[in-house]
Amino acid sequence: MTFRKYLVLAGVTVFAAAGDSMLSHGMKQTGNISLNHLQGVIFAVLNPWVAVGILLLLAFFATYMTALSWADLTYVLPATSLGYVLLALVARFALHEHVSPLRWLGIALITGGVGFIAGGPELTKHPHADEPVNKACAVAASPPFGEAQGKLLAKNATNGAPGVKV
């Protein structure tokens, strides 16, 4: 795991939490939307809170997909639930709301669970995978491959090998 990858996981957490809360704030301003008055959806989207919330959720989706491209689903998902912890902490320390003991217990459980996951490997290696795609992924994700490839490219470059662009 590189620093950049931790940054992507942090993005998953923050964008999900911020996007959800902005959307919820905006939707409370616009009021109820019923199936008989679907044009209400258009007014809802024009609300700046809702619009920014949607943009943030798009950013969440992009970071989530990026994380899933190099990490297991069971590794990435706990990061999304850290968002609940973030929201509770914002509620307590920024908005000075009351956070009940049960919620503190919930925060402790999620944090503990995420800590458990973070201590392990982020990607299952498939040494005997039937699918070439998975195999290629597992190999590409391991650092020695990148290093060796880089050295090979550098070597080719210094040798002036034809057709190799660096």
Place this chain on the structure above:
Amino acid sequence: MRGIYTWGAILAIVFASVIGDVLLARAMKQVGDVGALWRRAGLGVVIGRTLGNPNFLFGVTAMAAAFFSLLFALSWGDVSLVAPAAASLTFIGNAVAAKIFLHEKVDRRRWIAAGLVAAGVALLAG
């Protein structure tokens, strides 16, 4: 009677979002490391390859189905029941599905974590 509808909708949410997550995870493993691909081939290739992946499109469709099930569930039941129940059951469902369909190595460490996070989410989202 209302309770049955609510739980039916909750199960539909869980089912659809587990399918969606598994398909999206599989799609992104097929696309490959997005960061490396971006540096090598550019952002256009990353987006094109993702949007052109059938698993991605089915995954997004399943996520949309989960969202509409959520709307139905919320019209029958309280948000204080629907949100935590759906979130924590999805969490457990994903761990099981990732093991079966994605062949992820869900070892004891990850089972414990899944249980802890599911319990924590149930407490916090309520």
